[in-house]
Every structure is written in structure tokens, then in C-alpha cells.
Amino acid sequence: MTDRTNINNLKQRVLIVDDELEYCLSMKDLFEESGFSCSHSTDPDMVLDLLKSCEIDIILLDLKMPRMSGIDLLKKIRVYNSRIPVIIVSGHIDIETTVQAMQIGAMNVLKKPVRFSSMLEEISCILKPHSEVSDTLLPLVSDSPIICSHKGMLDIIYSLKKVAETNAPVLITGESGTGKELIADEIHRLSQRSDKKFVKLNCASLPESLLESELFGHKKGAFTGADKDRPGRFNTAHKGSMFLDEMGDMSLMIQAKLLRVLQDSQVTALGADEPKSVDVRIITATNKNLQQMMSDGTFREDLYYRLSVVHFELPPLRERKGDILLLAEAFREQACREYGRQIRGFDSEVENLLLSHLWPGNIRELKNCVQRSVIFCENDLISIEDLPAQYKDIPSRGWSDEYERAIDNINKELIEEALRKSQGKKTMAAELLNMDRKTLYNKMKKLNIRD
Template sequence: MRRILIVDDELEICRSLSELLQESGFQAFFTTEAQEALALMQKSQPDLLLLDVRMPELGGIDLLKIIKEQQHDIPVIMITGFPSFQTAVTAMRYGAINIFPKPVRFQELLREISTLLDRREARSRQNSLHPQTMPESRSQEMKKINETLTRVARTDAPVIITGESGTGKELVAQMLHRQSRRRKEAFVKVNCAAIPDTLLETELFGCEAGAYTDAKSSRAGKFEIAHQGTLFFDEIGDMDIRLQAKILRVLQEQEFERVGGHRTFTTNTRIVAATNQDIVQLIKKGAFREDLYYRLSVVEIHLPPLRERKEDIDILSHYFLETFNKLYGKKIVSMSPHVRSLLLHHDWPGNIRELRNTIERAVIFCDGREIKECDLPEQYRNLSSGSEAQNYEAAIEELDRERILEALRLSDGIKSHAAELLKIHRKTLYNKMKRLGLE
């Protein structure tokens, strides 16, 4: 029986949703305490989570971030009594599939849950999908970044990757590792924002038996596990400043001790760090060590937000469409002009992650061969103004122009070769060039 965990600080909502779900054939259980939800998830392994946005102590968005760090694939639907577009986008940004306002329209929620779980079960019968590469960017800035990555990957230089949440910092770190001489060794990730400060030291350095009450046996930390490989510090800006001093020592001396131990371990680990915060401002506030920053930032790579590389929205959308077509066994061939317009004109505060989540949900709920506005999460519908809709054709033409110019550059101006790169007939290319004034 499919299991659903409800997390809401209002007991009556928990009870009513639980009863309705059980009447519909689900096994439902709930908690009004956000902190208890993590323990329940470990114990009961739910198939889907219904999560309230506003809760005391630990908010729903913060809990969502922790859950997604621990269990990437579990579908999460948010519910809120204070709906807003910004709340919806923030939830999608951190991995929620959708958000429902209170009072919840149960039949719509039930349809969403059933569809998501049907697709998840189909997905579990296939190999897990974790894209390791992305399509080639049309953005000149991203092309320069890719050139930098190729150069830096061959070295052991520490790298710090900056950029907003969802811009692909972890993917860049993985690319650095895969292109390095350490690629056959471990790539180990630690999220400094998801692990409490009191546990992060043990997570990094390991501990000896008896180091603290629950330490019944010795265990290795991330530095030992990543020996000869790459250790990726995600959200390093959230690391406690006292722990930063110990990280600096490891970088300088390549040695450390486990918590509660005296034996010195050596480590040969490449360090890659990432943050969505302004490190310079953190240094000024005394929240980040300047010497650690300079040690980490031998090479600094800044990833631009998606709103500053809108020429990539169309190509990324179709890449994710093909990706989720394969994953869910769909045969969707396109997106409607209005959907493409919505995607092009949205600001994407959640960046590539938000776009990926949006396309995944659209693929799941699309029953035809073209994604339409009704397949998008509700908060994305009717976003474009009349003037934006009128500018849609101009935006598409500009994308076509850039693609053609790039293909001509790569093919040294030979149109037949450019047509092959674009996977279109050469006559089609000639017609497009004539229409766009590129002859």
C-alpha cells in the first residue's frame, strides 16, 4: 500500500487529510512537529510527502531542503494557507513538485498524488536518472566557463564555485572530477547547510569509539573516504567559523585527527567548494575566514543565473523534455508556442533546478504529444502579458539567428555542413537565413 506522510502544525488538517487519503486506498500517517518528520521518514519510508509551508520552529521550506538533501527522489507536495507566487516558486526551487492552497481541493490533490506515484513506480523499474552532462550552451559566458573547467580539471588546484541556488554548482563540481586524473576515485559530497554544526565535524573527520555517547564504534569521515579523490563542500558559506580553522589546517598540512582520537591521518584530497552567498560580505561580517577563502579560491568560477542566459532556456527545456520522455516512457515531441513563451519570459529565480522540476512535472501530466499550459504547475500559467506574447516570435527568431550563426561558425561558413549540425535540410536553412536577413 502506498504510504503518505502529512506534516502540518494544524492537527485537524492532518486528521482530515489522513482520513480522506485512507478512504482512497492510501496508508496515511501524520505529525504536527516538523522535527519529528525526519525521524518518521527514516522509520516509515513514505512514498510521498505532504508538507505545510508555515510551521513553528522549523519552516516547511527549510524542512524541504533537508529532506531533498537526504532523499532526492521522494515527491513532495507543499500546502499553504498563505499562497503567493513567490512561495510557490521558492518551493519548486528547492524540489517540490507542486503547491496547493488551503483549503485543499482534495480531488485535484488526489489526482496529483496518484499520477505522481504511478510515474514514480514506473521510474523505479528503470535505472535512476541523474544527468551528468548538459547540452552545449549558447551563452558566450558559459562557453568561457566550460573552457576554464577543461583547463582547471587537469590540475589539483582548489576551486570555489559561486552562484545562486539551482545554477548547477554541484554539476560543475562533478564535471571537474570526471575530467580530472582522480576520476577513478571517489567523489564525496558534504552539504554544510544540511548538517548541524555539532555533527559536521564528525561527518568530516570521523570519530573514535567512545568519543561521545552514541559513538559505539570508530568510523571514517569524509576526508578519509575521499582520499585520492575529490571532496565537494556544498554551501560552504554556512560552515561554522570554528570548524573553518580545522579545514584550513587540513588544506595546509594535509593531515587531521578523528574526533576523540589522537592518531594523525594524512589525506590527499582535492577540494572543491560551492556557495550561493557573497563570501566577501561574509568575511567583512566575520562569518568566514579570509585565509580559508584565499586557500579555496585558487580558481573561482561564477555561474550566471538563468535569467542572464535566456538564450539557453529553449535548449535546456528541450533537453529536459527528452530526458523525462525517456524516463517516463512518454513520446512528447514539442511544447506549445504559449508554453515556450511562458518559459522564455519567466525570471527563473530557482534557475536550472526550477526549470528541470517544471519540465518534469509537465511531462508527467501531459497526455498528448505536446506540452500545453494546463500541464504546467498552476503558478506558471498566465504569466505572460499581452506584450510578452507579442514578443514571442521575436524571441524565437533571435534564438534561431544565434543557432544559425553558431552553426555557420563551427562549419567555417559552409551552409550544407551547418544544416547537418542543425539537423535540418539545407533548403530549410537557406529559407531561415533569408527570412532572418543572414544571406
């Protein structure tokens, strides 16, 4: 049963998801008496439809419900719209559930019965319109296909629109599988060139002679086998964008020609007498250490500074623990659609393993693991037996360790953001965090946060 009364007015909107109708109705009365607009649903299967039809500011979510657990619904909510704050409110709370909910992205976990005044205080803190600290921790612009809650990634994503509006060259670095091409796709999608071509080329996949021809084109007879004129990728991408992946693998000769194109906005095809003007936005990516390559003389310093007007360094997945289950859930749903499977999630042992693994192959490795698990899973939950063989013997950390780490990570991000907003003034930062100065000092010391 769903009540949509007044949910589209200007009041802050609370959605209560609980299978006990009496609890929903009593909480609805209390919230509306306190000036909120409130909706409720006793059917977890209806929640996503409700979110699609109405603007919701915060969700209060029960854990134990028929047909779908609160954890499973939380995963679906985070994949659908990771900006909506969710508070778990349940009479069935333990450390394992708390850690699981926080890893997926719950703002807090409250055990029933909860004093309504305490709940109001918690909600007001999360929804406070002028709280810059809490705003920066809400994950992701809602129309972005990039799933994350990691602060470093969020900083990058929030910068993409501003960067995309310019024609500045962008360099994206990071380990293999961290999502460099996805960031490049977003830059083009958000740019004024989005209706033009987006040409991609992996520079490591071609030998020098072929790469030169692919990039700059050639005239008929320029070399053996050149039986006709061929435009290069720069000409094809004219007025659009070009993504050069693994550009750290370019030879010095190709680097020199690329530098001239960037300087002059002109391309000379192999065998041609005259250059041709091109207007192309360049986005490059590499997993190589370009600073070390410049020191070694294998990458041109002048080209580096041309390409890195804007530089994004993507963190590896092992540093994005809070994103692992979000990404795994998204890949599970994608694989289920692709392979026609009905699998509703991962059991707790698998989730613990996913969080424990270091993922040297990053997001690409995680996606491959989930896809293979979906194919071989014969039940409605993916278990250890369904995982590829190399993952079955990975040692896992205890949930208590994960719980402590989750709490520490949240506290550290809040404190660092408060210090940044207060320009290092601890008294002001303490006020933003609603704690006294001594408590702030103690937490900074524990979390190794520098003054």
C-alpha cells in the same frame, strides 16, 4: 533518402535536410561544384542517425517537413551536439519562427529562394577556419553533459579541462539551482582522479557537531554514542575528490579545522592523538555572498583565499535566455524516457512563457516544471493547461521584443569578442566583423558597449 558520398573526406561537409528531393539534388550539385562535400536527407527521422555515423560541419534545415517540423528537429540536433552550426532555409519564415529558431540556436534564418552566392558567403563566414570570433560562439564541447550556448557559461566550460588537470581548489558560486554540482561533477570527471572516489557533503544539512564528525571522523568513545571508530569524509576521499556544497553555512570552528587540513594535508579525527595524511582535491560551492560574510566576520578570509584558487561564478537562468528552450527540450526527452510518455515538444505559447519567466529557482525549477508538465500532458505537445498552476498566469512578452533582443544579444557578443581579440583596436575589430568602422561605432553605442 540519404546520400553519404564523400562525406568523410577532408572537404567541409554540408548536410541538407529538406523534404523536396529535387531541391536537395540541385543544391548538392552546386555545393560539390564549389568544393564542398555534400549529403542530404529528405527524412528528418534519419538525421540523428546520420550525425552519429558521419562528421558534419554545417546543416541547412528546412522548416516545413512531414512527421517532424524543422524547429523540432533543430531542438534534437542542439541537444545531441550543440557545436554543429545550423542555418534555417525555408520558404515559410515569419518573426515568430525566426525568434524561436534563434533562441534554440540557429546561426541564421534565410528565406527561399536564396541566391547561392549569398548562401556560400554565409557558410564560409561561419566555417572560416581562422575566425576566432565565430569559433568562440559555437556552443559547448561535444562530450560534456552540460547544455548551454550562453557565452559566460561557455567560458567556464572551456576552462574546466585545464582546471581539472590540476589539483587546485575550486570555488563555485551562484544562486540555488544554477548547476554548481554539475560543474563539480565535470571537474572530477575530467581530472586524473576520475577513477577514484568523489565524495559529496552538503554542509547545510548537518549541525556543527555532526558536520565535524562527518568531515574529520571520530574514534570510539570520542563522544556519547561513538561506539566505534568512523573514518571521516576526508579519509574516504583519499586520492580522490571532495565536493562540499553550501560551505558558506559552516561555523567558524569548522572553518578553522578545514583551513588546517588544507594547509597541512592532515586530518585529526575527534578523539585521536595523531593526525593522518590525506590527499584530496577540494571543490566547494555556495549560494552565499562570501565577500559580505567576510566583512561581517562570519567567514574566514584566509580560508576563502585557500578555497578560491579557481573561482567560477555561475549566471542565473534569467541571464541565459538562449539556453532555456535547449534545457527544456533536454528535460522533456529525459522525462519522456523516465515516465514512458510520447510527447514531441512544447506549443509556441508555452515556449513564449518559458522565455518570459524569470526562473527564481533557476535550472532546478525549470526541470521540475517540465517534468510535471510531461506527467499531466495528454497530447503530443505540452500546452499551457499542462503546466503547474503557478505558471499559467505569467505575462509573456511579444515575439517582436524577443526577436529584437535575440538579434541584439548576438551582435553584442560578436562585437565584444572581436574587440577582445583585437585588443580594443576598432579598425581591426571592424575588419573581423566585416563591417566599416562607422557601423561598428553605431552598434557599440546602441548596445552600450564601452570603448
